[in-house]
Amino acid sequence: MAIVVKAKKGDSTNDVIRKFKKASIASGVVQKAKDSRYYKKPSKVRAEKTATRNRLKRRARSLKKMKNISPQVISRINQKLGKS
Numbered sequence: 001m002a003i004v005v006k007a008k009k010g011d012s013t014n015d016v017i018r019k020f021k022k023a024s025i026a027s028g029v030v031q032k033a034k035d036s037r038y039y040k041k042p043s044k045v046r047a048e049k050t051a052t053r054n055r056l057k058r059r060a061r062s063l064k065k066m067k068n069i070s071p072q073v074i075s076r077i078n079q080k081l082g083k084s
Contacts, residue, residue: 003027056081 005020010031051058063069 003029053081 003020003023005016005023007016011019056077060081062075063074063077
């Protein structure tokens with residue numbers, strides 16, 4: 001999976017580097033490399049996944065109770081949870 005960042009007219013070198021960093025973080029390449037650095041037992045991976053899911057559910061539940069939260073925020077959390 002290649003990350004391609006095209007420089008626009010007027011972009012400095014620092015701007016292009018910043019765009020590349022954002023693109024690499026968004027694609028998750030760096031996180032995958034960090035995660036695969038050490039072996040994790042499958043039970044630990046499942047436990048982390050379950051903990052993340054429970055945290056997102058709790059967050060969604062608390063945000064639904066608030067009045068000034070946009071529906072986009074809740075829909076993003078539901079997307080991460082796998083709900084439609």
